[in-house]
Amino acid sequence: MTGPIVPAQSGRRRGLLARAQRAVDHSRVLPGRRHRRCAPEPSGVQERPSPDGGVVADDVDRDARALARRLGDQPTAVTSGTGGIGAATRRVAAYFDRHAPRYDRQMQTAERLLLGAHRDWAVRQVEGQVLELGVGTGLNLPRYAPGVQVIGVDLSEPMVERARSRAADGAIAAQVDLRVGDVQRLPLADDFVDAAVSTYTFCSIPDPELAAREALRVVRPGGRFVLVEHGTARGRLVRTAQRLLDPLLVRLQAEHLRRDPLPYLQRAGWQIESVERTGFAGIVYKIVARQGQQDAQPLAPPPSA
Numbered sequence: 001m002t003g004p005i006v007p008a009q010s011g012r013r014r015g016l017l018a019r020a021q022r023a024v025d026h027s028r029v030l031p032g033r034r035h036r037r038c039a040p041e042p043s044g045v046q047e048r049p050s051p052d053g054g055v056v057a058d059d060v061d062r063d064a065r066a067l068a069r070r071l072g073d074q075p076t077a078v079t080s081g082t083g084g085i086g087a088a089t090r091r092v093a094a095y096f097d098r099h100a101p102r103y104d105r106q107m108q109t110a111e112r113l114l115l116g117a118h119r120d121w122a123v124r125q126v127e128g129q130v131l132e133l134g135v136g137t138g139l140n141l142p143r144y145a146p147g148v149q150v151i152g153v154d155l156s157e158p159m160v161e162r163a164r165s166r167a168a169d170g171a172i173a174a175q176v177d178l179r180v181g182d183v184q185r186l187p188l189a190d191d192f193v194d195a196a197v198s199t200y201t202f203c204s205i206p207d208p209e210l211a212a213r214e215a216l217r218v219v220r221p222g223g224r225f226v227l228v229e230h231g232t233a234r235g236r237l238v239r240t241a242q243r244l245l246d247p248l249l250v251r252l253q254a255e256h257l258r259r260d261p262l263p264y265l266q267r268a269g270w271q272i273e274s275v276e277r278t279g280f281a282g283i284v285y286k287i288v289a290r291q292g293q294q295d296a297q298p299l300a301p302p303p304s305a
């Protein structure tokens with residue numbers, strides 16, 4: 001079932017787009033609200049140096065420029081500017097645009113050999129109105145329980161197109177609203193959803209802390225964030241392999257192998273309820289965090305130019 005989703009606190013049926021158009025005007029949404037200091041600048045993009053800066057292949061850069069032209073007037077994507085997270089985000093989108101046709105097959109192999117099966121676990125932790133960050137091709141969508149309303153946001157239009165096809169095939173019990181957008185600047189008002197879910201997305205987000213702060217902002221107080229992510233392995237041998245492979249995979253696949261999710265979740269203000277390490281050499285982190293309404297630590301100021 002597909003269709004627009006209503007905000008967590010309201011029974012009114014309103015489209016996400018209508019909410020988005022109001023919510024992306026952060027000058028209206030954020031002043032006076034908690035986490036105000038995390039808000040992107042009202043005029044558009046909060047440009048900060050990307051942790052990924054400058055390590056991408058030329059063909060990805062070329063695609064990123066094309067994507068920037070395509071998304072240029074889309075207010076939900078952090079796409080303006082020539083450096084910082086804007087440029088890094090465009091490169092990530094360009095990578096997934098190109099690899100969308102192969103994504104499901106590659107992910108199936110990775111889950112069979114390395115990661116394990118954790119999607120059912122993730123979606124069973126949540127109920128009500130749920131935001132899925134980086135919904136991709138919608139591999140989680142058929143697993144949500146009936147009655148759950150899912151807002152799926154992803155940077156890559158080809159990935160979202162595949163999620164839409166999946167949602168349209170009738171095998172999905174949840175109500176689904178899928179949108180192209182950047183989870184580092186979510187097109188949703190504060191406290192909009194009951195919970196957030198993300199699987200294997202934060203490893204590719206240029207600024208995962210910013211995305212975690214945005215998730216904290218849009219999840220209602222007391223709501224959950226369920227994260228399945230890969231990170232640093234337990235064994236020294238595998239950790240060394242990850243250290244060697246990491247620069248290559250960042251360059252070729254926008255993929256960070258060694259990001260530990262706990263520090264960016266905690267810095268963003270999430271209260272960690274449980275952490276389980278699983279998968280090959282413990283590379284998979286299954287985390288449940290709570291929106292405890294405590295303020296995030298202030299963002300580090302950008303280094304002076």
Ligand SMILES: C[S@@+](CC[C@H](N)C(=O)[O-])C[C@H]1O[C@@H](n2cnc3c(N)ncnc32)[C@H](O)[C@@H]1O
Binds near residue numbers: 096
């Ligand atoms: C490895 S895929 C995971 C997809 C899906 N969550 C899954 O479990 O199969 C990573 C996804 O994150 C999306 N993504 C990366 N950075 C993003 C951002 N800043 N905003 C929205 N989506 C993003 C990519 O477009 C891609 O679809």
